[in-house]
Amino acid sequence: MTVRIDRRKFLMGTTALVAAGAAGVMPAWAQASSLRLTFWGGQARADRTYGVTDLYKAAKGTDVEGEFLAWNDYWPKLATQTAGGNAPDIIQMDYRYIVEYAKRNAIAPLDEFVGGVLDLSNFDADQLEGGKVDGKLYGISLGANSVAMLINTAAFEEAGIEAPTNAWTYDDLIAIGEAFKTANIRGGMKAIMDGSYSEPMLDNWLRQRGKALYTAEGKLGFDEADAVEWYAMWAKLREAGVCVPAEDQALDTGPLETTMLVSGKAAMIPSNSNQLVGFQAIVQDKLAMVGYPRIAAGVGGGHYRKPSMFFSVAGSSANKEAAAEFLNFFISDPEAVKVLGVERGIPCIAASRDVVAPTLDEQSQIALNFVANLGDLLGPLPPSPPAAAGEISESLLRTLGQEVGFGAKSPEQAGGELITGANDILGRV
Structure with a gap:
């Protein structure tokens, strides 16, 4: 969510x-x-x-x-x-x-x-x-539970393509996005919400690369190059029309009812396995779930039982x-x-x-x-995040994602500011 x-x-x-x-x-x-x-x-x-x-x-x-x-x-x-x-x-x-x-x-x-x-x-x-x-x-x-990608199966049927499985990759996400663009269903529904400021998606992506959001000592487990690549990947998906534009994503204010899945603007959103029940209660279309996309075929370990x-x-x-x-x-x-x-x-x-x-x-x-x-x-349970993790997620990662989405910052600027800002926040605790 x-x-x-x-x-x-x-x-x-x-x-x-x-x-x-x-x-x-x-x-x-x-x-x-x-x-x-x-x-x-x-x-x-x-x-x-x-x-x-x-x-x-x-x-x-x-x-x-x-x-x-x-x-x-x-x-x-x-x-x-x-x-x-x-x-x-x-x-x-x-x-x-x-x-x-x-x-x-x-x-x-x-x-x-x-x-x-x-x-x-x-x-x-x-x-x-x-x-x-x-x-x-x-x-x-x-x-x-585990992080999961919630899927509107009816939307995939309307787009004329099969819903992804646990084997899917970020390259598959691009192909799915192109299929949704071509089908132009429901007034231009996109394949996925903008996940650039989703901490769980970033965490999963880093874990597949052998890195982490945070170390056991409460320090950042990734560097500026990782952050820049993350924002650049989502900029590419945004520009290709695979994910929703920034002005739509900004309508998501927190409650389930305002998410891109419930509002009908995206066929998929990153969520948690236990949230399927709550979402299905307010969505008429049949929902399903798969894992987050893999960074490459056969690469796993990003999920954990949390x-x-x-x-x-x-x-x-x-x-x-x-x-x-x-x-x-x-x-x-x-x-x-x-x-x-x-x-x-x-x-x-x-x-x-x-x-x-x-x-x-x-x-x-x-x-x-x-x-x-x-x-x-499935990978191991990571250590508990440091005390400042909430501020980094809610006040920094998401803000920078929005700023890149609206064109106020480049992926390079946002990547550098994420590392600098996160280290500053961690240093204050």
């Missing part, structure tokens, strides 16, 4: 988070008889989540008051709440931000509850490790044990698992997977099979 946060909003949010760390933890306002929960996502995720909170109230008698926002609204609000000591008890957390929030004490370590109200004895080891920072457990993975997201407990929560008990219910109660399906990813407990598999609809089965059968696309 493509998202955008303007630099002022993002910096306001991270400034608030820093202030929270400096000021220390303030008392939470939640009462012991209730819990507050916040998460990002669309209505489909909200319906499933609230279905589980209803089950929890019926089973435990505890109210769980939930709130959900679009991704680009979520993080500034959460940072502000954290700074004010009013963060919800249970926080949906992302892999890119978990290090920053943990180091600011904005989320609490959960180790003291493991073996008590939090039973992780049968939890997938790789997913458990993904929620640790400096050896302590700060997040419970809500599912494993914790789709976590639930963490706020450092300011007065109800940490109760929150941990809710987390345990969320990931292991059979009825809760049935309600959740795989919308947040493939469950991380074998028993939960066994419970959910027979209940899955077609889209959920597609997601499960995709993650389970990545083959040679």
Whole structure:
């Protein structure tokens, strides 16, 4: 999913988070008889989540008051709440931000509850490790997923060509784009959105080249030549009419409804395997998914099984044990698992997977099979990104992509500025 946060909003949010760390933890306002929960996502995720909170109230008698926002609204609000000591008890957390929030004490370590109200004895080891920072457990993975290319199969049928498979390459993408141009379907639908400022696409492209976004030490894992080549490749795709023009891509403001796939301007968008369910709920055409394109035939390793997201407990929560008990219910109660399906990813407990598999609809089965059968696309889980990764992605990478798209900067200028700007941001942390 493509998202955008303007630099002022993002910096306001991270400034608030820093202030929270400096000021220390303030008392939470939640009462012991209730819990507050916040998460990002669309209505489909909200319906499933609230279905589980209803089950929890019926089973435990505890109210769980939930709130959900679009991704680009979520993080500034959460940072502000954290700074004010009013963060919800249970926080949906992302892999890119978990290090920053943990180091600011904005989320609490959960180790003291493991073996008590939090039973992780049968939890997938790789997913458990993904929620640790400096050896302590700060997040419970809500599912494993992988980046994926979502595809409007009906659009490919109208264009008269076959949809790509996991074997496709960037050269194939050019050929697909030419076919869409020739067919001129749906008022000029393009093959793909502009992926030049998609951090997951850049990450995948770099990993196939034996590089990385970030090293284990929190430094950049690529150089200026890589960045220039990245922007130049997308400039070529843009000029050839393979991807949407900048003025269309600018209409994508974050919510699923504004993405190029839902608005009908592109037949493919980079996303995540768990998001197929949410997209299919608001798109009439049948959707499918494949891996990201390969840089050359036979080259793989760009994908990995990533914790789709976590639930963490706020450092300011007065109800940490109760929150941990809710987390345990969320990931292991059979009825809760049935309600959740795989919308947040493939469950991380074998028993939960066994419970959910027979209940899955077609889209959920597609997601499960995709993650389970990545083959040679699959590489190792990278280290957690540095604390500043969110700012680099939202305030630098995307801005530079837009500026190249609108012709304000050349790929050479943007490539140099990406490296210089990213190093400056990393140096401030």
